[in-house]
Amino acid sequence: MTASPAGAPTGPAFDILPLAPEVLANLRQLGYERMTPIQAASLPLALAGQDLIAQAKTGSGKTASFGLPLLANLNARRFAVQALVLCPTRELAEQVAQEIRRLARSEENIKVITLCGGAAIRTQITSLEHGAHVIVGTPGRVLDHLSRQTLALDALNTLVLDEADRMLDMGFADDMAAVIGHCPKQRQTLLFSATFPDDVAKLAGRYLREPKQVKLTEQHAAATIRQRFYEVAEDQRLHAVGLLLNHYRPVSTLAFCNTKQQCRDLVAVLRAQGLSALELHGDLEQRDRDQVLVQFANRSCSVLVATDVAARGLDIAQLEAVINVDISPEPEVHVHRIGRTGRAGEAGWAFSLASLDEMGRVGRIDELQGRESEWHALSELVPTSAEPLHPPMATLQILGGRKEKIRAGDVLGALTKDHGFTATQIGKIDINDFSTYVAVERGIAKDALRKLNAGKVKGKTVKARAL
Ligand code: AMP
Numbered sequence: 001m002t003a004s005p006a007g008a009p010t011g012p013a014f015d016i017l018p019l020a021p022e023v024l025a026n027l028r029q030l031g032y033e034r035m036t037p038i039q040a041a042s043l044p045l046a047l048a049g050q051d052l053i054a055q056a057k058t059g060s061g062k063t064a065s066f067g068l069p070l071l072a073n074l075n076a077r078r079f080a081v082q083a084l085v086l087c088p089t090r091e092l093a094e095q096v097a098q099e100i101r102r103l104a105r106s107e108e109n110i111k112v113i114t115l116c117g118g119a120a121i122r123t124q125i126t127s128l129e130h131g132a133h134v135i136v137g138t139p140g141r142v143l144d145h146l147s148r149q150t151l152a153l154d155a156l157n158t159l160v161l162d163e164a165d166r167m168l169d170m171g172f173a174d175d176m177a178a179v180i181g182h183c184p185k186q187r188q189t190l191l192f193s194a195t196f197p198d199d200v201a202k203l204a205g206r207y208l209r210e211p212k213q214v215k216l217t218e219q220h221a222a223a224t225i226r227q228r229f230y231e232v233a234e235d236q237r238l239h240a241v242g243l244l245l246n247h248y249r250p251v252s253t254l255a256f257c258n259t260k261q262q263c264r265d266l267v268a269v270l271r272a273q274g275l276s277a278l279e280l281h282g283d284l285e286q287r288d289r290d291q292v293l294v295q296f297a298n299r300s301c302s303v304l305v306a307t308d309v310a311a312r313g314l315d316i317a318q319l320e321a322v323i324n325v326d327i328s329p330e331p332e333v334h335v336h337r338i339g340r341t342g343r344a345g346e347a348g349w350a351f352s353l354a355s356l357d358e359m360g361r362v363g364r365i366d367e368l369q370g371r372e373s374e375w376h377a378l379s380e381l382v383p384t385s386a387e388p389l390h391p392p393m394a395t396l397q398i399l400g401g402r403k404e405k406i407r408a409g410d411v412l413g414a415l416t417k418d419h420g421f422t423a424t425q426i427g428k429i430d431i432n433d434f435s436t437y438v439a440v441e442r443g444i445a446k447d448a449l450r451k452l453n454a455g456k457v458k459g460k461t462v463k464a465r466a467l
Contacts, residue, residue, distance in 0.1 A: 009061065011035035018047055019068065026106035036061035041214045047072055049188055051211040053204050057194045057336070058092075058315045062162075063099040066190045070158040071100070073188060074133055076107050080155035084183070085136040086176060088166040089286065090116040092313060096162060097136040110134065115151070117141045118286070125150045139167060139175035146182045153182045161207075164193040165200050166312050169282065173199070180207055194312055194336070224342035227350045229362065229373045236378065237353050238269040241323055243381035244351050245275060245302065245389050250320030252296065255305045256337050258326040263305045266325060270303060274388045277303040280310045290432060291397075295467060298428035298439035300393040308333055316340070324352040327361045331368040334361075393427045394445035395467040396452065398436040400460075406436050410458040415440070419451040437467075 011034050014027050035043065038056040046052050046069035056062035070083040085100075087093040097114045104110040113127050115137030121144070128150050135142065135151070145151035159180065161167065167176060189208045193200050196215075204211055232240050241255060255277075257263045263279050270277040278292050278301045296304045297316055306314075308328070319341045328334045334352075341348025352373075354362050366373055400406050408429040415421045415438070427439030440448045445466060452464040 009034045009036040009039075011037060011040035017043055017068075019072070020106070022106040023068070023071070023103075026103070029105075030102060032064070037216050038062055038214070039065050041216060042066075043068060045212050045214070046188075046190060051188060051208040052190045052214060053196075053208065053211045054190070054192050054214040055194065055196065055216060056192055058313055062192055063096055064103060066158075066160045066162070066192060067096075067100045067103045069188070069190065070134065070160060071104055071107070071110070073157045074110070076110055076133065078155065079131045079133075081132055081135055081151065081153060082155055083134045083158040083160070084142070084153060084156055084179075085134070085160040085162055086139050086142065086167065086172075086179065087136060087162045088138065088170050088172065089313070090114075090118055090138065092163060093136045093138060097134075100134055100136065104134075112136060115141045115145060121145075139172040139179055143175045143179050146179065154184065156183050157187050159183050159187055159189045159207075161189070161191045161193075161203070163313055164191050164203060165195045165197060168197075168199050168203065169309055169312075173203075176203075195308075195333075225338055225348050225350050227338065227352070227374060229352045229354055229375050230378055230381075231375065232353045232355055232378065234355055237325065237355070238266050240353050240378055240381070241266060241303075241325060242270060242273045242275060243378065244321075244323060245270075246383040246385075247381040248321065248349060248351075249384060249389050250349060251299055251302070251392060252316065252319050253303045253321040253323060254311065254316070254319055254340055255303055255323040255325050256311065256328070257305065257307060258328065260307055262326060263307060263310075266305050270305075275303060276301050276391050277305055280304055280306040280314075282307070282310045284310075291435075291437075291467070294428075294430045294437045295395045298393055298395060298430070298437070300391050300395040300427075300439055300442075300467075302389055302391045308337070311340075314340075319348060321349040321351065324350070327352060327354050327358040327365070329361055331361070331364045334365045335368060390442060392442060393439040394442045396438050396440060396445065396449055396464050397467050398438065398452065398457065399434070399463045399465075400457075401431050401434045401436050403433050404458075404460075406431060406458060411436055411438050414452065414455060414457045415448060418455050419448065421448060 013034055015024050038060045042052055042054045042065045074082045085096055093114050093116050097112050100112050111132040112134040113132040115124055117138055117140050191204055267277045267279045280292050295301045322338050322341045338350035411429055415426055416423055425441045425444055430437040449466055
């Protein structure tokens with residue numbers, strides 16, 4: 001689930017920025033010719049040493065917006081931690097660390113270490129003993145190292161709070177405060193957040209110095225996202241989602257509800273109609289969240305149902321449709337929701353279900369988008385196939401992953417060489433520490449499962465189950 005900004009960025013060229021020639025050369029090598037909107041808005045300020053509150057989501061190019069300034073503040077010859085990036089999740093921390101390493105390639109030997117919960121603390125301590133310039137980590141684990149004195153932040157000059165809203169949602173407020181307490185007062189602080197609820201404003205007020213605010217109103221190319229509104233009575237709303245799916249038959253749909261209860265109700269209604277739907281909610285354990293996302297991203301689940309909070313940070317490359325099951329009270333959130341589809345020049349659908357009570361909200365959305373919404377009647381939504389909508393793939397879970405040294409090639413090899421399937425019948429293979437998830441064409445799922453359980457992967461018998 002990696003992202004690149006939709007289309008090539010069209011902002012100003014990087015060479016207008018006060019960056020060293022070798023940094024500019026490296027950016028060119030990375031294919032960064034022009035700035036994305038968030039980079040154009042934040043880099044001049046951040047490189048001038050300003051504290052920033054910036055609104056940006058994954059895929060906007062936000063990592064370079066703080067990565068380049070933190071590297072500019074850094075003295076590579078000084079072997080001490082000079083920058084800290086706090087992130088809500090391990091996934092994001094790994095992604096951010098990787099991007100900072102790429103941006104740092106022009107300097108010799110800049111060491112970037114990730115410190116996240118869930119990984120062995122001993123290994124982290126050993127890496128820290130060897131020294132590092134940049135730490136990227138989750139608040140709990142970073143604090144743990146500070147308490148053990150295996151990490152010191154006395155030489156720090158840049159602090160980044162990435163996805164600040166999500167860190168607060170996940171209950172990291174106290175840990176963040178404690179970590180910031182270990183940072184020198186004299187520093188540059190950059191706060192990035194997809195949304196700006198009151199608690200993020202409070203956080204900024206407490207820890208940033210005369211911050212400049214960088215806020216971008218998103219606008220999407222009307223050509224790539226086709227929006228349709230349907231008027232519904234309250235008792236038609238959930239049923240209408242099934243009508244949309246069986247009419248337009250999108251392979252992957254993200255459905256947004258305003259409340260968790262609505263998400264649960266919708267999943268129940270869709271399943272009762274024989275559709276494959278999963279709920280992504282904020283209370284899921286990281287492992288369960290990973291599992292839901294794997295199934296959705298590998299196309300073995302048709303609909304992912306989520307609230308805005310739960311879908312934060314989520315970035316899925318191929319999304320044929322977004323459905324606004326409820327209209328968001330905030331027009332910016334609506335625009336943010338529909339921006340998930342129609343990526344990279346591919347056409348996407350955005351459907352919105354609105355009751356009479358929600359017409360005021362639709363009016364504000366029209367105003368923000370600068371165009372009138374296009375209305376269609378529910379009666380147009382007739383099934384376009386006799387078959388209910390099924391996802392093209394199914395997910396098989398093999399109990400055993402990185403810890404067992406299973407690699408994608410081993411699984412693909414077992415299925416193609418030993419069991420006679422063709423490579424085109426096998427989809428994405430995701431491997432985490434303890435499990436391997438393999439997507440296979442729905443029609444061969446039973447057979448593939450039986451053969452995996454009867455045969456071997458990498459010379460060992462394995463246990464597999466269908467999700
Ligand atoms: P991010 O939002 O930081 O996760 O970035 C999304 C992706 O866009 C990453 O793969 C970056 O390497 C890439 N990217 C960021 N900025 C630019 C740029 N100015 N030009 C081209 N690619 C970029």
